[in-house]
Amino acid sequence: MNDKNKQVELENRLKAKEKEIEEKNKEIEQLQKTRLGLYWDKEKEPEQVVLDCENNLPVLKRIKGKEIKSDKGEENILIEGDNFHALTCLNYTHQGKIDVIYIDPPYNTGNKDFKYNDRFVDSNDGYRHSKWLNFMEKRLILAKKLLKETGVIFISIDDNEQANLKLLCDRIFGRENFVGNLVWANKEGGGSGDSRHFKIKHEYLLVYGKSKENLEIQGVDIEDEYRYKLSDEYEKERGKYQLIKLDSASIQQSDSLKFNIISPENTIIEPKGCWRWSEQKVKWGLKNSFVVIKKDKQNNWAVYTKQYLKVDNKNKPIERNKRQIGIIDKFSTTQSNRKIKELFGKVNFEYSKPYELIHLILKLSSNKNSLILDFMAGSGTTGHAVLQLNKEDGGNRKFILCTNNEINGIEKEFKEKYNLSNIEFEKERKEKSKRYYKWEEKYGICSAVTYPRIKKVINGYNKNGNGEFVEGLGGNLHYFKTDLITIDKVIDEKDKEKLKINDKNRKELTHKAGQMIAIKENIFEELRLNNFYQIFESKDKKRRVGIYFGESKEKFEKIVEQLKGNYKSALYIFSYKKIIKKNYTLSKNIRLEDIPEPILEIYKEVNRLIKK
Ligand SMILES: C[S@@+](CC[C@H](N)C(=O)[O-])C[C@H]1O[C@@H](n2cnc3c(N)ncnc32)[C@H](O)[C@@H]1O
Structure with a gap:
């Protein structure tokens, strides 16, 4: 190489170094600007399902013969496959159209509940949390695009990843759209006793709105509605009512609330303590049928106010419901196992959520026409809850469920049946042997739990296989699988990112x-x-x-x-x-x-x- 060439080469190397330094400086500047937030290792080994999309186009393929039809109810969808592919397709079919998303992702306990790139992530994996965050980030980015402006997402999680998920969601949905971190007391009895410090018997539901400003969360029904059982000629506008004595010994005594009221027999009625309403208000109440005077059980004249269900004591319409408290302590995991047993005669999936829990959050967040998505559907609890809620309030909600078809939740029983050691089972799975595919068809979560559960719930079933018949809730289901079309990409010289495919594809x-x-x-x-x-x-x-x-x-x-x-x-x-x-x-x-x-x-x- 002559001197001139050497000089050119050196100059080029210098320029390259300068560019590198410039880029690093930019990175440092960026990091300094965003000191608050979450940092994790970017992927060393990208997920295969994501790589698949570089040379293939994901599509949804209908599985004929698996549709469930009943003469009533809406059209619902079950997608079997990886949710990255499903969410990509749904971005074509449902961008900006989903009202409520509920997901219950793997909690990343380190105990064979989370697979990244087809391998379980165990507690010794140094990248355990990074892998989980990379997995979740991609799916949540795609999920956010599906939500309506008024939409909301609920994510079940426990302490293994709650803090990381909160920061990840702040980043994806915006901190300003954080709605709440609900606590769900998930265990009956004492709670996890393996801790030296606290017995933990709760997990969480992180809630984000697509735009918190536009989000509406309903109140919950009052629990004493049964008390409103009397009716009068105003029932249509005011609803049923209950009687409450007008006098009270416990409210603060006030002379202005101590006056006589005349009974229909012209006798004087004095309050025990004092009245709850002023004299003027009582006059208004008598005139407008908000106050009645009648004999009590002891045959003495007494004065009552009528508390109506649909109006307040000024005759203004009200919703007699209240805000849901952020601690939900009603439903337990034991309860969800009981439900699975009732449906299948045995607990063939151990990680389900109680459908009453999902029913509650749907009641709070959906309206009668909402479209609800669960892309980590597991046993299909969300679909069950949607159908149940429709049945109760005559709603037309629809659901889209997606789950892979892995043999999970019943591995132990499955391995025992086929006399397989863990190593043998994993070998078959990794090699994707023909035998394994057949097993998945029969024992995979989607084939063996999600689909049959929805079928039973739509058509009706016998409790525990042979008990009392539970009426079907109605509805329809269409079954799809994710599929890939291999493409020959054409590189667009002007715009390399442009996805150009040839005419045949x-x-x-x-x-x-x-x-x-x-x-x-x-x-x-x-x-x-x-x-x-x-x-x-x-x-x-x-x-x-x-x-x-x-x-x-x-x-x-x-x-x-x-x-x-x-x-x-x-x-x-x-x-x-x-x-x-x-x-x-x-x-x-x-x-x-x-x-x-x-x-x-x-x-x-x-x-x-x-x-x-
Ligand atoms: C904890 S379970 C959900 C349980 C569900 N909430 C219920 O009540 O039955 C998580 C589910 O997500 C599914 N899953 C995990 N990763 C997935 C992926 N990448 N694509 C599709 N489904 C996935 C698993 O098969 C598992 O059934």
């Missing part, structure tokens, strides 16, 4: 996107599927959605023909870029949409968010 995606479009449009009955188009119809036969795969003008006319008429329809038209809507003159009832570009746009956004 674009077509394949369009052909496979039909089921996701059905989910997006909430229209599930497949009417037609051929090489040119696919059509779905809603249960009430009022709405249709068509997906036109392209190629044939004649077939285009055919699909349009089937979407015309008295339906509210949508037509998704395949195109290589964006369609020019004004070039289509279709009947007014048909809304036009592009496919597959919007899916690619969303996936690009997901990739960008995750990398950031």
Whole structure:
């Protein structure tokens, strides 16, 4: 190398070093600016499910034959697969549409409850908390995009990760959107006795609003509603009422509250102590039927106020409910095991939450039309609670559940049945042997617990297998699995982040996107599927959605023909870029949409968010 070349090389190296220093300085500056917060090790070994999305596109595939239908109730969804893939797809179908998210993630106890990249994270793993945070961060970022502006997320957690999760959520949802850290006393009896210091018998529910300002949390019902059992001619506006004596010995004595009231027999009634209302107010009460004078059990004249359920003592409408206290001490883990036993005759999943707990938080946070998501669904408690609540208040809430199909919660029993040691079981699992797949089909959480539980709850079941019949709650379920389409990415020289795929993949995606479009449009009955188009119809036969795969003008006319008429329809038209809507003159009832570009746009956004 001559001197000149050497000099150029040195200069280049110097420039590279200077750039490196500049970047490090920026990092330091950033760290100094954000002294408050959470730091953890970024991934050394990225999650395979995330890497999968670099060369594949996740889609949802319907599993036909597994739908559960009843003649009443809404259309609900169960997705089997990794929730990173499911959340990516849901960002296409449900961005900004979810009212309530509840999740119960692995608590990272170090005791085989949390798998990162398909391996259990044990308590000796130096990156244990970082792995968990990396896992949760990605999912929560995607979940946040699904929430409505008025939406809310509840996350069950215990002391293993509560503090880390709080800071992570502050970062993702914004500290200003922290709503509360509820304490749930989860154990009956004494609580965990293995601590030398305190008996811990509680865990938490962290609550964040998408925007706390827009979030509404309802009060809980009063517990003594049964006392309001009398009625009068004002029942329609004021509700039922209870009688409460007007005199009281216990309130502060005041001369102005001591006056005589005349009975219907013209006798004088004196208060014991003093009256609770002023003379003027009593006059108003008598005139407006808020005060009655009648004989008591001892046959003496007594004065009562009427306390109505729906109005206060000024005849102003009120909700007789109260704010939920941040400590919930009603439902226990023992109770949830009992429920699982009642459903299956045995406890085939040990980590479920009591459905009464989820029922309570849904009552506080949902309305009758809410859409509820649980992407760590386990035994499907959230779905059960949604159906129960609908039954109670005639609601039309819908749920989306997602869970993987791992054999968890019943490993011990399973290994005993097949006479497998831990090592043998893990070997089969890692190798993903054919045998293991078959086991998953039979014993995996989604196949063996989530799906059958929802089926039982919809259709009805015998308690403990042979006891009293519990009526079904109604509802419908559609079963999906996550799937991947392998793509040949085309690098866009101008915009390297741009997710460009070739025309063949674009077509394949369009052909496979039909089921996701059905989910997006909430229209599930497949009417037609051929090489040119696919059509779905809603249960009430009022709405249709068509997906036109392209190629044939004649077939285009055919699909349009089937979407015309008295339906509210949508037509998704395949195109290589964006369609020019004004070039289509279709009947007014048909809304036009592009496919597959919007899916690619969303996936690009997901990739960008995750990398950031
Ligand atoms: C603690 S359990 C939830 C229990 C649930 N709340 C109930 O009442 O049954 C957590 C569930 O999340 C599931 N899970 C964990 N990681 C997942 C992932 N990456 N994708 C999908 N499901 C996952 C596990 O299979 C497990 O069933």
